[in-house]
Amino acid sequence: MNARRLIVIALIAAALLGGVAAYWWWDPADTIFFPRCPVKVVTGLDCPGCGAQRCLHALLHGRWAEAWHYNALLLLMAPLLALMAAAELMRNRYPRFQRAMTSTPLLVAILIAMLLWTILRNLP
16 A cells, blocks of 8 residues: 555544544534535425434434434445445455445435435425
8 A cells, every 4th residue: 555545544534533523522403513404494304414413423422212313314324335435445356346335226226215215204
């Protein structure tokens, strides 16, 4: 592994750790420096990602039921997203795994799940 790649990996890891620390320390519901959902602000409707910041904060504090309340789809999709990220990081070593994790049927299934989640969470 060359030095440039190591620096990039170290910077990404530092950014991720900093983000996790920020979400652990500050509650997105009570602070003004976390971004608000533009879809929610403009339309009043929840998008598939609405509640994800509060969900992450609750997870970091071990409050699983609260995290589920904020964004159940994120909790259900987290293992799949982790697999997709791992596949991308190891794409040269395991190209078939990467192709499977980025296949059209899988991506369409994820989009359908997000669409259904959006509809269901906005029903009265």
